[in-house]
Structure formats: C-alpha cells, structure tokens
Amino acid sequence: MNARPELPSLHALHCFDVASRSANFTEAARTLHLTHGAISRQIRALETALGVRLFVRGARNVALTADGTALMQVTERAFGILHEGVAQMQRRHERPLVLSCEPTLALQWLIPRLASFYEAHPEQVVHIESSGGPIDFARTGVDLAIRRQDFPIAPGLACEPLMDEWLGPVCSPTYAKKLRGKHGLDAVTLLHTRTRPHAFRDWAKAASLRLRPKRQLTFDHFSLSLQSATAGLGLAIGPSPLVADALQTGQLVAPFGFVRGDVGYVLLGPSHGETDPRLHVLRDWLMAQAKGVVLSKSSRFNVPSTG
Known part of the structure; x- marks a missing residue:
C-alpha cells in the first residue's frame, strides 16, 4: 500500500486559505495578526513544498493561479469542517445536557437521586425535561430520554434496557x-x-x-x-x-x-456516534442508579x- 504524501505545514495552509479569499497579503496578515512579510514567507514555503505557483503577485493585490484556485477549494472545505467541528464542541459544552424523563418517574425516582450526580460531577449541568412517549431528538434538542417501552421504538434510535418494572x-x-x-x-x-x-x-x-x-x-x-x-x-x-x-x-x-x-424502562438516544464525554458520564450514572432499584x-x- 502506497504511503500518503507528507502534508505541507498546517500554518502555511491556513495563511494561504485566508490570503486566497482576501486576494491581499496585507489584509490576510491583519486577519491572522501577522506581518505582511510573514504571510509572504509562508506562501513561498508552501509553493516550494508543493512545487507549484499559487499566486501571481501584483503591485497591490495578488491573483490565484489555476493551481491556487484548486488548492483554495480544498482548504475552504477543510478549514470549514474544522471551524464547524470546533463550534459544535463549544456549543455542546456551553449548554446543559437535556434529559427527558416521564413525569412521575422524574418526580419519584430521578430527581431524588440528582444530588448524588452533582456531588460526583459538580461541573456538569443537566436540564430535566418532563415528557413521555415517542421523541424526536433532532427537533426537541433532547440528548437522552428515559421511557417506559410501551410504544414502538423508531428506527435509527439507540435503545438500551435500563430497568425492569414490577x-x-x-x-x-x-x-x-x-x-x-x-x-x-x-x-x-x-x-x-x-x-x-x-x-x-x-x-x-x-x-x-x-x-x-x-x-x-x-x-x-x-x-x-x-x-x-x-x-x-x-x-x-x-x-x-x-x-x-x-x-x-x-x-x-x-x-x-x-x-x-x-x-420495562429503556434509555433512548440518537444512534449516531456521540463524542460528547458528558453523555457517557450521564449514561453510566443512570445505569448505576437503575441497578439499585431491586x-x-x-x-x-x-x-x-x-x-
């Protein structure tokens, strides 16, 4: 299997991405809090590493070459994905987790146990939403839901047994x-x-x-x-x-x-891979609490x- 080619400097690619969209090294330098000379050096180093010319330099502005335009389309997508991924992570940690629970179960079982959760995880905030029945996670913004399994579980949802009912x-x-x-x-x-x-x-x-x-x-x-x-x-x-x-x-x-x-009762959530570590902490705590209902x-x- 062929080895992947070594990538140029990520810093140089970032400088190019900003400069390609502004078509002006001075403006790119201002955006990145660098000097004009620093931007110019990073672009030259990138051109040397790639073996192509990316810009045609003018007296005031620069223009992309065909290779520069092709690379700009790649860096726009790549840095766009990075920015969105970071923004999603920040949004997740800025907002509380939302746990939906059937009303009486929330009153009689969940809420009396929440103090122990906050004692173990004082940095976390969980908003309890009281409702029952089927749930649309995308529309409601709920992260996890506790439900009595008395309705068909929609395809595409993760469903784990939580506790039996006697x-x-x-x-x-x-x-x-x-x-x-x-x-x-x-x-x-x-x-x-x-x-x-x-x-x-x-x-x-x-x-x-x-x-x-x-x-x-x-x-x-x-x-x-x-x-x-x-x-x-x-x-x-x-x-x-x-x-x-x-x-x-x-x-x-x-x-x-x-x-x-x-x-019995089940724990529901979106089936896509969720990387927010707070969800794993909450899930594990709920599972441990459910084992105590004997x-x-x-x-x-x-x-x-x-x-």
Missing part, C-alpha cells in the same frame, strides 16, 4: 393494618390512574386473583394515586421504580406483593389468598 399494590402502613381482617382484598379502596387504567386488572390477572373492592377512585397521574396511598386513602398500583424509595423508608408497604410487568424476592412473589 407491579404491585402499595399503601400506607396504617392502611395495611386494616387489610388483615377476613375480607382482605374485598374490602379495599382501589386508587386507579388514568394513564394506566388497567394496571390493577393486569396485576390481579398475573397474580390469579379476583378483585371485588368496596370503592374505586381515579386520578390523572401515578404521582397523585401514590400520594393518596401514602396518605392512607387506599391501595395504589406501584410500579417498582416509582415506589422503591418509599418502600425502603417505610412510607409505603406492599402487603400483597409484586408481579413482573410486561415491559425488590426483595419475597416481596416479588408474596401473592395473597382471598379467603
């Missing part, structure tokens, strides 16, 4: 004491959410149970139904990432256990009987 009824410790009587699940108030109206039905089916609640209430979002459960209003379905912290602190309990959900084996399979 489903189970949760309530306050005080409310759980009321469930120890003979009526069990038949005497409860169920707290539904409009975003996943069949969550209780799906849990009961997976647990091979029949629910006959005495009261049913519906809320717009999981955050409201979970807050109501914490307040002692009844039983809410608790997807594991949304209730893991409350279960650990004892704010909520899971008296009837969990079953594995059909889908339910005990007993709570996963502690499915009740009704009689």
Whole structure:
C-alpha cells in the first residue's frame, strides 16, 4: 500500500486559505495578526513544498493561479469542517445536557437521586425535561430520554434496557393494618390512574386473583394515586421504580406483593456516534442508579389468598 504524501505545514495552509479569499497579503496578515512579510514567507514555503505557483503577485493585490484556485477549494472545505467541528464542541459544552424523563418517574425516582450526580460531577449541568412517549431528538434538542417501552421504538434510535418494572399494590402502613381482617382484598379502596387504567386488572390477572373492592377512585397521574396511598386513602398500583424509595423508608408497604410487568424502562438516544464525554458520564450514572432499584424476592412473589 502506497504511503500518503507528507502534508505541507498546517500554518502555511491556513495563511494561504485566508490570503486566497482576501486576494491581499496585507489584509490576510491583519486577519491572522501577522506581518505582511510573514504571510509572504509562508506562501513561498508552501509553493516550494508543493512545487507549484499559487499566486501571481501584483503591485497591490495578488491573483490565484489555476493551481491556487484548486488548492483554495480544498482548504475552504477543510478549514470549514474544522471551524464547524470546533463550534459544535463549544456549543455542546456551553449548554446543559437535556434529559427527558416521564413525569412521575422524574418526580419519584430521578430527581431524588440528582444530588448524588452533582456531588460526583459538580461541573456538569443537566436540564430535566418532563415528557413521555415517542421523541424526536433532532427537533426537541433532547440528548437522552428515559421511557417506559410501551410504544414502538423508531428506527435509527439507540435503545438500551435500563430497568425492569414490577407491579404491585402499595399503601400506607396504617392502611395495611386494616387489610388483615377476613375480607382482605374485598374490602379495599382501589386508587386507579388514568394513564394506566388497567394496571390493577393486569396485576390481579398475573397474580390469579379476583378483585371485588368496596370503592374505586381515579386520578390523572401515578404521582397523585401514590400520594393518596401514602396518605392512607387506599391501595395504589406501584410500579417498582416509582415506589422503591418509599418502600425502603417505610412510607409505603406492599402487603400483597409484586408481579413482573410486561415491559420495562429503556434509555433512548440518537444512534449516531456521540463524542460528547458528558453523555457517557450521564449514561453510566443512570445505569448505576437503575441497578439499585431491586425488590426483595419475597416481596416479588408474596401473592395473597382471598379467603
């Protein structure tokens, strides 16, 4: 294989690029903060290295030769790519990263953990954008997105599993004491959410149970139904990432256990190669945090009987 020819001095090529566009060595020298003589010497050195004449010198201005015009087309593209690449890198580091996350997951899981991220990476800034469903990264300016994988992932997106979802009824410790009587699940108030109206039905089916609640209430979002459960209003379905912290602190309990959900959470991003090191740091941190969402084996399979 033939070796590539050695390139002339990059400094000389830069001087030529500026001079070729201004057709004036004095103006090029002013642009590059050099002297007229320095520009002239760099151009002569470049001509010697290439073995061609690049300019026709006049009394006041210079004109490109055919070889000079051909080289100008090359240096314009090359330095244009360099300038754009540097500008993109600067823009990336001037703006915060944007992480999109489903609203309740952001409230219950992501935001409580952000302090540890900033303690480990005080130089970084992450803007949290609250939304769910499909996402257009190019249009929204989002860098990474956490989503429950309940919709088709668009071709061309990078998709990594983040964490599983386990489903189970949760309530306050005080409310759980009321469930120890003979009526069990038949005497409860169920707290539904409009975003996943069949969550209780799906849990009961997976647990091979029949629910006959005495009261049913519906809320717009999981955050409201979970807050109501914490307040002692009844039983809410608790997807594991949304209730893991409350279960650990004892704010909520899971008296009837969990079953594995059909889908989990994924981390989405553009599939093109991303060189911003901040994204790798954020991704690795999210993956590490997701590993901490673990339910005990007993709570996963502690499915009740009704009689």
